[in-house]
Amino acid sequence: MGIKSTPRHVAIALGGLALAITSFGAIADSSGKWSSGKEVYDKVCGYCHEPNPGLAPNIKGAQPNDVRERVRKGHRAMPPFRQTEIDDQALAQLVDFLK
Numbered sequence: 676m677g678i679k680s681t682p683r684h685v686a687i688a689l690g691g692l693a694l695a696i697t698s699f700g701a702i703a704d705s706s707g708k709w710s711s712g713k714e715v716y717d718k719v720c721g722y723c724h725e726p727n728p729g730l731a732p733n734i735k736g737a738q739p740n741d742v743r744e745r746v747r748k749g750h751r752a753m754p755p756f757r758q759t760e761i762d763d764q765a766l767a768q769l770v771d772f773l774k
């Protein structure tokens with residue numbers, strides 16, 4: 676599944692990234708800050724991946740390996756996330772939630 680990669684979409688996604696990083700700043704000081712995979716999805720991934728705004732494809736049911744790789748490495752308009760943003764435990768919960 677892909678995304679219509681018009682420059683406008685990319686610009687919106689990058690704007691979202693800047694906003695996302697700003698909001699992480701306030702909370703990204705320790706691991707264990709996420710209470711569940713759903714919370715990570717709702718507060719981080721859903722920002723782009725929910726049907727509204729629909730900046731990125733639906734990822735519910737995505738393969739665990741794809742999710743791990745995308746989250747750590749990013750891909751095109753999708754930014755990577757570091758340990759300080761989404762720690763390994765939260766990533767595991769997130770992978771579980773998306774299954």
Ligand code: HEC
Binds near residue numbers: 692716720721734737
């Ligand atoms: C700033 C916006 C943004 C955020 C936040 C974001 N993504 Fe993405 N993601 C994208 C975009 C855009 C793509 C499509 C990239 C491409 O293939 O060009 C994508 C693609 C993906 C894909 C591949 C889907 C497919 O069918 O090709 C997965 C898996 C994924 N993201 C997982 C996540 C997870 C998990 C999170 C939360 C930790 C997340 N993303 C947060 C923008 C975002």
